């Protein structure tokens with residue numbers, strides 16, 4: 346039996362089944378389907394209450410696929426070390442210099458720095474470079490895809506960039522989309538996939554069937570790209 350509860354702005358849809366058990370069980374599947382198995386004598390109101398009390402956990406489970414943590418080995422910020430940018434490996438070249446700059450030349454990321462031994466400083470220079478590149482590319486991708494969100498809708502979508510530890514992106518009810526700056530290290534289609542996923546959340550702030558229908562229609566390839574992102578950044 347299809348049922349749903351409202352939790353904040355999210356609607357959680359679930360398949361309700363009864364069984365000969367004492368407590369209510371909830372299962373969230375990898376494709377975001379939710380099964381609720383209730384004791385045979387429980388009332389619908391009581392079930393809804395129970396599901397609501399678990400709503401936060403359910404939404405978190407459903408959001409699992411872009412909430413994994415990007416894993417990278419500890420970086421040393423020394424010449425020869427490879428760093429990712431738009432899906433490709435680049436070799437760091439650290440050069441002592443009076444002026445500071447970060448430039449991409451051929452297969453190298455050339456960092457000119459005033460104190461070659463100051464790894465924290467180099468790390469910061471590189472982060473700022475990633476940030477400026479992310480700003481450029483993410484905004485282009487946002488401009489390209491935002492048209493799938495009908496402009497007659499109430500929300501005024503904006504894009505924000507942020508370093509995030511636990512997720513690739515987010516979208517709130519006011520229409521603010523956040524993308525993890527770390528995504529600038531991933532291939533462009535992966536950035537697009539996360540962007541389109543978040544833009545679809547402007548219409549559906551949950552992982553409902555309708556949400557996935559919208560995502561499928563606008564980015565049919567997303568499952569493949571998602572797997573690529575997972576492998577790439579793992």
Ligand SMILES: [Zn+2]
Pocket residue numbers: 408542546551552
């Ligand atoms: Zn989502």
